[in-house]
Amino acid sequence: MPVATKTEQRPKVKTRGLEDVWVPQSTWQQIADRAYVLYEQRGRREGDALQDWLDAEHLVMEEIYESH
Secondary structure, three states, X not given: OOOOXXXXXXXXXXXXXXXXXXXXXXXXXXXXXXXXXXXXXXXXXXOOHHHHHHHHHHHHXXXXXXXO
């Protein structure tokens, strides 16, 4: 797995009062790709971007958890 450099910005995820969690850029891309698939599956209707993202995040994180 590539190591982040000082200039590379790595997203943080806030976790209910716990420490911040670093999420690899590849995971963010997987979530974005999955959210777009969900958007397409809904017929490309506008207005549900947040729900698509949350659903995609749940699916991707579940896949990561199950693979470990």
